[in-house]
Each structure stands twice: as structure tokens, then as C-alpha cells.
Amino acid sequence: MNTSELHRVEVPDGHLAYLDTGSGAPVVLLHGGTLDHRMWDGQIGPLVAAGHRVIAVDARGHGGSSTATAPFRHCDDVAVLLRALDIGPVALVGVSMGASTVLDVALEHPELTGALVISGAGTSEPDFRDPWILRMQADWRRAERAADAEAWIEAFLRLGAGPHRDAVAVDDEVMARTRQMAVDTITAHVPTGPDGVPVAPTLPTPVTRTWERLPGVTAPLLAIIGGVDSDDHIAMAERAAHLVADGRTATVGGTAHYPNMERPELFDAILLRFLAEHAR
Numbered sequence: 001m002n003t004s005e006l007h008r009v010e011v012p013d014g015h016l017a018y019l020d021t022g023s024g025a026p027v028v029l030l031h032g033g034t035l036d037h038r039m040w041d042g043q044i045g046p047l048v049a050a051g052h053r054v055i056a057v058d059a060r061g062h063g064g065s066s067t068a069t070a071p072f073r074h075c076d077d078v079a080v081l082l083r084a085l086d087i088g089p090v091a092l093v094g095v096s097m098g099a100s101t102v103l104d105v106a107l108e109h110p111e112l113t114g115a116l117v118i119s120g121a122g123t124s125e126p127d128f129r130d131p132w133i134l135r136m137q138a139d140w141r142r143a144e145r146a147a148d149a150e151a152w153i154e155a156f157l158r159l160g161a162g163p164h165r166d167a168v169a170v171d172d173e174v175m176a177r178t179r180q181m182a183v184d185t186i187t188a189h190v191p192t193g194p195d196g197v198p199v200a201p202t203l204p205t206p207v208t209r210t211w212e213r214l215p216g217v218t219a220p221l222l223a224i225i226g227g228v229d230s231d232d233h234i235a236m237a238e239r240a241a242h243l244v245a246d247g248r249t250a251t252v253g254g255t256a257h258y259p260n261m262e263r264p265e266l267f268d269a270i271l272l273r274f275l276a277e278h279a280r
Helices: 037-049 074-085 097-108 131-145 149-161 172-189 210-216 231-243 264-278
Strands: 007-011 014-021 025-030 052-058 090-095 113-119 221-226 247-252
Touching: 007 074, 014 037, 014 074, 025 037, 025 074, 025 097, 037 052, 037 172, 037 264, 052 074, 074 097, 090 097, 090 264, 097 113, 097 210, 113 231, 113 264, 131 149, 131 231, 149 172, 210 231, 221 231, 221 264, 231 247, 247 264
Parallel strands: 025 052, 025 090, 090 113, 113 221, 221 247
Antiparallel strands: 007 014, 014 052
């Protein structure tokens, strides 16, 4: 990954890397777990062309950002970045882990949040019940115990296809991009011990009481749902849109967990319409 175009900001115990391009009303893009800012390649150009300043962040432990070695919260890292840039409130857009961070920022740092866009997640306190998700998580844990990075990546890639399709149904270029980001994350951010066995990374501290606090969020929220995503991911996004004071949903048909990557033109059209009304 070429990190020469990325900026850096210091956060406790490390730094965040981020892309900052364009001018106008700021939009902050937050990627999914194991991916990085490159998942937004299909959105950055259209957002800039529509008159937005785009800030695409690599979360701690991903991309060009540092690997965490002490407790941290993704939402606090985003707040540090926004205050360092002296911007806010801003539109926050996130997919999967990034969507959880969007909601956590809205709960913990409401003065920094304007319009909210989430996809494929609720808060950082997920509720997983779908047998398909539970089987995939079991495969992840099995691969971790065996220190089998390739098996872990293969299980992770099933998110992109969802429970209703085989991986061959997803565009080869999308799957290749997803795989490359996952490989880069594991290579750069999963340390190994003296015996060569991978060491479990420091995971973010969850924000607490998130679901019961969502009705207090007053910023407008749009949940963009992948039509063939897992039942759990769809349900959590819909639940968040229902709980906040001003929420709505839209669906990108024929896509699973990464609708912005699978059908960027449709995702962008939905996103830009929402931002035109709520992010000026």
C-alpha cells in the first residue's frame, strides 16, 4: 500500500493515517474491519466532484495507522483527528466497523457530528444471532488458534458475498481488492511473538449502553443496506435507523456487506442525495 499520500495525526499511544482531499462541506469516511481507506475508492472522486472535502481515515490497527498497544476507542481517535483539523460538525459515513464508529462518535462526541450514514452494522455492541454469522465467527476463531492466516482470510471474505451467494457471484475485482486489504492489514498489524506465532492484537474498548442511548441522537441518519447482507447486519442497521430521532433506510439491491464497493454508482447516488439535504 502506498502511504505517501496519507497525512498523520498523533493519538494516544500512536497515530492515525488519513487521506484529505477536496474542499467544501467535510465528509469523513470510516472503513470496515480488516480493510482500510481504499475501500472508499469508488466514493472519493464523486464526493469531491459534488463539492465535499473528503477525509478517509485508516482506523487504528489498519492501513497506514499504528497498531494499538494500549486500550483505545475508535470514536475517540476520530474525535482527536477532527479536533486537530479544527472541523466539526461533519458528515460521518461508515461501513461495518466504520458504521459502529459513526454511531459511537454520535453518542460520545455529539458536538462533532452532523449527518450520519451507516451500512452493515449498528453500534459497537453488536447482536449476532444468525447461524451463518456464528459459523463464520467460529471459523475465524479456529483459524486464529491454528495461526492460519489464509484460512482466516478465506472466512473473512465470505462477508463480501453474504449468506445467500457464493463468492463467485461477487465481481472478481471487488474480491481481489478486499483480499488485498485484508492481507495488508494482517501483515502490518498482527505481530508475532518470539516463537513466530501471531499475537492477538489489542482490540478497541466498546462504548457502553449504546442501544439504549441511540434515541438521544438528533443528527439525521441514513442506513444504506446491502440487499443480500446477513440478517443480523440488516437488522442492526434498521434498528439503529428506527431508534434515532431522525432516521431512514435505503437498499442497494444485489449487494451484501460492502454495497459501496459492489455497486458504487447506486451507493453514491443515494449517499449524495442524502448529503445534499443534510450536509452543507
